[in-house]
Amino acid sequence: MDLSFVLLIELLYAIASLILISSGLAVVFGMMKVINLAHGEFIMMGGFVTIVAENAGVNIFVAMLLVAPITVGLIGLVVERLIIRHLYGRLIDTMLATWGLSLFFVGLVTMIFGNTTTSITTPITGFSVGDYQVNGYNFFVILVAISLVTSMYIFLKTTRFGLIARGTMQDPDIATALGYSPARVYMATFFCGSALSGLAGAVLAPLVGLVPSSGATYIAKAFITVIGGGPSLIFGLVSSSAGFGLVNQFFTFYISPVYGEVALLISAVVLLRVMPQGITGKYFRGKM
Amino acid sequence: MGISRRNFVQISSALVAATVLSQAVLAAENTIKFGSVLDTSGGFAAYGKPMDMAMRLAVKKINSEGGLLGKQLEVVAYDTQSDMSLYSQYGQQLTRVDKVDVVHGGILSASREAIRQTMHKTKTPYFYNVLYEGGVCDRNIFINGVTPSQQAEVLVPYAMSQSGKNVYVLAADYNYGHITARWIEKFVKENGGEVVGLDFFPLDVADFGSTIAKIQAVGPDLVIAPLVGAAHLSFFRQWAASGMKDKIPLASTTLGVGNEHKVLTPEEGNGIIVAYNYSQELDTPLNKAFKQDWADTYGDSNAIHEIAVSNYQGVLTWAEGVKKAGSLDQDALISALESGISINGPSGKVSVDAQTHHAVLDVHLMVLDNQKMRVIKSMSELQPADTQAVCNLQTNPEDNQQYELGL
DSSP states (O other): OHHHHHHHHHHHHHHHHHHHHHHHHIIIIIIHOOOOTTHHHHHHHHHHHHHHHHHTTOOHHHIIIIIHHHHHHHHHHHHHHHTGGGGTTOHHHHHHHHHHHHHHHHHHHHHHHOSOOOOOOOSSOOEEETTEEEOTHHHHHHHHHHHHHHHHHHHHHHSHHHHHHHHHHHOHHHHHHTTOOHHHHHHHHHHHHHHHHHHHHHHHGGGSOOOGGGHHHHHHHHHHHHHHHOSOHHHHHHHHHHHHHHHHHHHHHHTOHHHHHHHHHHHHHHHHHHOTTOHHHHSSTTOO | OOOOHHHHHHHHHHHHHHHHHHHHHHHHHHEEEEEEEEOOSSTTHHHHHHHHHHHHHHHHHHHHTTOBTTBEEEEEEEEOTTOHHHHHHHHHIIIIISOOSEEEEOOSHHHHHHHHHHHHHTTOOEEEOSOOOOOEEETTEEEOSOOHHHHHHHHHHHHHHHSOSEEEEEEESSHHHHHHHHHHHHHHHHTTOEEEEEEEEOTTOOOOHHHHHHHHHHOOSEEEOOOOSTTTHHHHHHHHHTTOTTTSOEEOSSTTTTSGGGTSOHHHHTTOEEEESOOTTOOOHHHHHHHHHHHHHHSOSTTOOHHHHHHHHHHHHHHHHHHHHTSOOHHHHHHHHHTTOEEEETTEEEEEOTTTSOEEEEEEEEEEETTEEEEEEEEEEEOOHHHHTTOOTTTOTTOEEEOOOOO
16 A cells, blocks of 8 residues: 555656656747757756755755746757757758757866766655655655646646747748747747756756766657657647656566666657657647 | 869868878887777766876876886877767777777776777787776786675675665666676675665666665665666665665665765765775875875866776886886786786775786775765775686686676
C-alpha cells in the first residue's frame, strides 16, 4: 500500500518533469516550427541563474519562479533578435544555427562558472510514508507543472494575445492582413518559450547534478515528447508526457533503468509509426 | 598580378604548407613529440580539462628542467569532445600523421579500448592515467590509476563495517560499471555479505526517483554507487532530497574523481565513503608544492582532481623511463620502466609493476566532509593484485587483451 502510493508520486513526478522540460520546446517548435537545438542549454542556464540568484541572497522560490524564467526569457529575446528571426522558415539553417548556439552557451557557462559549481539544496525536506522516505520536493514539481499547463491553457484560450498568437501560427499572412505584425508575435512567443525552458531548469536545479553540459540530458527527451504529442500544444504535451512517463517508470521499477530508457524509445518509435502526426494528430483533433 | 579569389586560395595554401612543412622539419630535429588525447569539451570535460591542465604543467616542469635527452617536449594535443568515435580518428592522426613519440590520454574505458590497438600496432608507447576496472594486459601500455583490488577491496570492507551485510549496487551501464560491479560483488561475498540488488544506468539517466523507491522496498544496509558522469550526479542529490542519506550509508568508487563532491552541497555529500589515490587535502610537501605550482599557473588550484594527478604522475613516470633508457625507442623505454622505476608525486610514491605495467601506489580511505575528502586511513604501496592474478607480461610479453573477472 505504502509502496504503491510512493510509486504513484514518482510516476506523477516523472510526468511533471517531462512536461516541464518539454513545454518551452512545445511552444517554440510546436507553435513556431523552429527547431531549437539549444533548448537544453536554455534549461541549463535556468538552473545556473537560480544558483547565482540564491547565492546572492534571493529567496529560492523567487529565484526559481521569477528571476530564472525572466533572465532566460531575455537571453532568448536577444537570440531571437540576433539570429532566429533571420531564419524563419529555413528549418535546416535554424538547426545548424541553434546547434552552434548550444555549443556557444556550454562554452560560455564553462568559462564563467567552471565545470564544478555547487548546486542548491531542495527547499522542501523529505518525509515518510509508512516505511518509505519520499522526496517532498516532488510535490512542488508536480504543482508547478499543473499550474503551468492550466495557465497556458487559460492564456491561449481566453486572452486576446493568446488568440492573436494562435492565429499567427496558423496563418501569418491572414494575421498580417488583419493588421498584426507576425514578427512581433514570433518575438513574444520565443520569449515565452525561452522563459518556460528557464523555469524548467530552475525548478529541476535542486534535483539534478548541474554542469554546463547538462543540456544534452534533456534535449532528446524534450523532442521525443513534443513530436510524440503532435500538433495540439497543450493536449499533446500532457498526453505524450503521461504516456512516456508511465512507460519509462514502469519498466524502470519492474525491470531496470536500462529497460526503462529502451522502452521509452521503442514506444516513441511505435507511436510515430502508428500515429505519424503524433497523439493529437489522431485524438483530440482541433483542441489546443 | 591582382589577387583573385582563386589564386588567393592557392597562395595562402602554399604559404600554409610551407610553414607547416618547415615546422615539421624543425620539430623532427629539435623536439620530442608528446601526444595527448583527452575530452576537454562536452560531457566529460569535467574529467578531461583538468587532466589536460595537469599534463601541460608536467610538460612545463620537464621542459624547464632542460627537457629530455637534451630536447624540449612539444605537445600535440587533440580534444575528442566526449565523442568516442573521435578517439579512433585522433589515435590514427597521432600515430600515423604526427608520428608522436608517446601518447598519454583516454578517459573512459571505452576510449582507451578505441585507441589501444592502434598504439600497439604502431609501437607508440601508450600511457592510460585513469582509475579503471583493471585487467588490461598489453606490453605497450602503462597504467597508473587505481584498480578494483586497490580501491574496492579497501572500500567495501570498511563501508560494510560501518553499516551491514546487505549491499545494493548502482552502476553505470558500460564496461567500467559492469566489471566494477562484479568486483564489488566478489568483495562483498568475501566479507560474508550479499548483494541484494544490482541496477545499471545508461549514462544519460538523470531521474532516480523510482530507483530510490525500489531500494527502499529491498531495504539494504549499504548502497555502493559506481556511477559516472554529470547526469548520474542527480542520484546523490535525489537520494539526499528524499531524506535517505541519514538512513542508509552510501559509498562510491567514482564520486569525486572529477571533483563531483564540489557540485554536491555539504548537506548532500557529507558522510559518503570513498577510496582514492589522491585527495587535495593530503598533507605532504609534494602535494603542497604541486598545488602552489598549479595555482601559480592557472589562478587557483580548485580544479585538481584524482585523475588530473594521475595524468601528471603518468607524464613524470614516462619522463623517468626516457631518462633511464636514454632513448625514445619503444623497447628501450619498456625495459627501463620494467626495471622498477618509481616517482614521488603529489599523491605519494608511485612505482611501475613490471609484471602488469600497472602501478603500485598508496590508497586513502576517505569520507566526504564539507566538500572535502577527509582521510580516515591510508594504506601505502598497494599492489594491483587483480591484474597480477591474470596477467604476466614477463612470461608472456605477447599478451594483448583485457581480462575480466569471471564469477
